[in-house]
Amino acid sequence: MDKYVKILKDNNIKVTPQRLEVLRYLDDNKAHPNVEKIYSELKKKNPSLSKTTVYNTLDSLKEHGLVQVLTISPTESIFDSVISPHHHFLCKICGAVIDIEIECPYIEDILKGGHRIDEVHGYFKGTCEECLNKKEAQ
Amino acid sequence: MDKYVKILKDNNIKVTPQRLEVLRYLDDNKAHPNVEKIYSELKKKNPSLSKTTVYNTLDSLKEHGLVQVLTISPTESIFDSVISPHHHFLCKICGAVIDIEIECPYIEDILKGGHRIDEVHGYFKGTCEECLNKKEAQ
């Protein structure tokens, strides 16, 4: 059985071509796409694709814990199919979102508190190495 | 000299009644308001206040490091006049944003990396204690 068909079936999500394509896209593209990017790329192969379908599919995947939704950008949601705990850096110049491979060491302490924690997000914002170099070159 | 007048002058921000009121509101209200909340509260005393002015003022304060802008909510920016490093919890049921008094221990390591870090955000999302209790009571 196809890898992505299995993922959907294992999560009781009805299998449709659109969902398979979104899942495949996220798995193949770890560069933290936004909805517009996912939509415009998939529309190339399937011109009748609706943006609403992309939103609906991403909602389903999120509800089942198959994608993370990052709120690191103040203007749009960013999607990450890597579920393992890691943090992110946002370059405020070029907009790139870059993985930072660290994990919050306080999770155990916080889980002991009164709130129920479902998501942990570590965001760093600034200027990425590449943009710093470009600025120096000027 | 008034406390808020001094803050603005020290930061080379021209003193206006609107800016003083926004500054005072943020200092008096540590409950992490959004723009709508700040605007609607201040409009009570100053009915001619424009939302654009609130946006402009918050931008100035942010540029001068006098407020933090939190992107913990997927739909809107949240403002925090407490600049000291601390993290935040978002209740996905009631929308409350609650301070978590811990500080990222990795900052030194990350600052040694190639990117320039200007902001550090630690966000936890889930269900707050109060909403958990309400759910149990049902």
Place this chain on the structure above:
DNA sequence: TTATCATCTTGTATTAATTACAAAGTGGTA
């Protein structure tokens, strides 16, 4: 104190991400 000018405030219009919704289409099951 007053004139001046740059800056600020206001209100409206616009942009852009997201959500709502209804009609047509499709996947899974009996």
Place this chain on the structure above:
DNA sequence: TACCACTTTGTAATTAATACAAGATGATAA
């Protein structure tokens, strides 16, 4: 193969945020 619930599509509506122009105001210098 027929059925039904769910999905997809396209359009309309919502909402946060931004752009912009005209009028108002704060700081400075004469």
